[in-house]
Amino acid sequence: xxxxxxxxxxxxxxxxxxxxxxxxxxxxxxxxxxxxxxxxxxxxxxxxxxxxxxxxxxxxxxxxxxxxxxxxxxxxxxxxxxxxxxxxxxxxxxxxxxxxxxxxxxxxxxxxxxxxxxxxxxxxxxxxxxxxxxxxxxxxxxxxxxxxxxxxxxxxxxxxxxxxxxxxxxxxxxxxxxxxxxxxxxxxxxxxxxxxxxxxx
Amino acid sequence: xxxxxxxxxxxxxxxxxxxxxxxxxxxxxxxxxxxxxxxxxxxxxxxxxxxxxxxxxxxxxxxxxxxxxxxxxxxxxxxxxxxxxxxxxxxxxxxxxxxxxxxxxxxxxxxxxxxxxxxxxxxxxxxxxxxxxxxxxxxxxxxxxxxxxxxxxxxxxxxxxxxxxxxxxxxxxxxxxxxxxxxxxxxxxxxxxxxxxxxxxxxxxxxxx
Numbered sequence: 188x189x190x191x192x193x194x195x196x197x198x199x200x201x202x203x204x205x206x207x208x209x210x211x212x213x214x215x216x217x218x219x220x221x222x223x224x225x226x227x228x229x230x231x232x233x234x235x236x237x238x239x240x241x242x243x244x245x246x247x248x249x250x251x252x253x254x255x256x257x258x259x260x261x262x263x264x265x266x267x268x269x270x271x272x273x274x275x276x277x278x279x280x281x282x283x284x285x286x287x288x289x290x291x292x293x294x295x296x297x298x299x300x301x302x303x304x305x306x307x308x309x310x311x312x313x314x315x316x317x318x319x320x321x322x323x324x325x326x327x328x329x330x331x332x333x334x335x336x337x338x339x340x341x342x343x344x345x346x347x348x349x350x351x352x353x354x355x356x357x358x359x360x361x362x363x364x365x366x367x368x369x370x371x372x373x374x375x376x377x378x379x380x381x382x383x384x385x386x387x388x
Numbered sequence: 389x390x391x392x393x394x395x396x397x398x399x400x401x402x403x404x405x406x407x408x409x410x411x412x413x414x415x416x417x418x419x420x421x422x423x424x425x426x427x428x429x430x431x432x433x434x435x436x437x438x439x440x441x442x443x444x445x446x447x448x449x450x451x452x453x454x455x456x457x458x459x460x461x462x463x464x465x466x467x468x469x470x471x472x473x474x475x476x477x478x479x480x481x482x483x484x485x486x487x488x489x490x491x492x493x494x495x496x497x498x499x500x501x502x503x504x505x506x507x508x509x510x511x512x513x514x515x516x517x518x519x520x521x522x523x524x525x526x527x528x529x530x531x532x533x534x535x536x537x538x539x540x541x542x543x544x545x546x547x548x549x550x551x552x553x554x555x556x557x558x559x560x561x562x563x564x565x566x567x568x569x570x571x572x573x574x575x576x577x578x579x580x581x582x583x584x585x586x587x588x589x590x591x592x593x594x595x596x597x
Contacts, residue, residue, distance in 0.1 A: 219492050223398055259487045263392050267552065274554035284552060288394030292487055299484045316416055323477055326432020327439060334440045358576050361441060362583035368437050369591055372430040
């Protein structure tokens with residue numbers, strides 16, 4: 188099945204793709220904290236907008252695609268905007284929060300588009316408590332697409348048998364997915380053990 | 389609702405992140421102490437299941453759709469701290485790859501969704517179930533509903549102490565807009581639990597951590 192893979196630009200040879208994931212993540216957190224503390228003057232925001240435009244171009248990400256991805260947060264912003272209008276709050280205050288939010292999400296997307304997720308998860312692998320986190324992340328990233336495929340398959344089977352899925356059918360469908368996930372986890376465990384994974388605490 | 393980055397101020401971000409990370413570390417220690425290693429794949433795949441439930445839209449009457457949280461359901465199956473732990477990572481990954489929520493607001497979002505839905509509501513349910521075992525399904529419905537409504541109340545609270553909205557004027561629209569999602573979540577959890585009891589009851593007998 189065709190999936191819209193999130194890290195598809197991470198295989199390009201650009202500037203950000205060559206940096207290590209842990210370094211990029213630290214810089215990202217640092218930048219997000221800076222955005223949090225930025226004063227409400229437009230002059231402070233302009234350099235960061237300029238930097239992101241340069242980074243997008245040297246990392247070989249199509250600008251149109253990037254802008255389309257950022258649009259995803261607008262429904263959330265709309266809710267906060269409506270609540271802010273309802274509360275008679277300062278509109279300028281909202282605009283600066285909006286700018287901070289768009290800047291943050293842009294840098295987050297720049298990170299996720301240029302980083303191979305498997306490499307990012309490996310940051311945790313050798314830490315003291317990180318092994319479980321690494322495993323959970325790896326399972327999450329790998330099995331989400333598999334479960335989604337399974338969901339689509341069951342839904343298609345339901346429709347082809349003349350059942351137009353309504354709310355109740357969707358519930359049975361997701362219950363079914365969990366039962367299958369439970370059974371799959373047992374098969375995965377057997378496969379992991381047979382490939383040399385040690386059960387250790 | 390997931391709060392995006394940029395809308396919470398420094399004091400709220402630091403307070404909520406401190407609380408959530410302490411809860412996360414406690415959950416991790418508890419899981420590592422009690423979890424049988426054979427259960428690791430189930431934990432991982434359940435995490436993918438929460439992500440899936442949050443990613444798909446459920447059709448509701450009158451042509452609209454809502455997405456569910458599934459966190460209370462997972463806490464009923466795997467236990468409160470596992471549920472917090474798993475949903476924290478789904479929040480983190482959905483912030484990074486889908487843009488739902490934010491990275492610095494993960495403390496607030498995981499408090500609203502994972503702590504309220506996973507830990508707080510689980511213990512409320514366990515307490516009430518002992519007193520009123522006869523209305524078990526109604527309790528599951530009501531507490532699932534409560535988890536969504538409480539989440540929306542805390543979301544309004546965090547946004548208001550950051551000075552973005554006024555609590556008294558926003559609370560009513562916020563709660564009303566989450567009512568449908570709460571009812572749908574409640575019916576979903578009850579029907580899914582009934583489905584497990586009928587099809588695979590051993591899922592409900594997994595050790596809860």
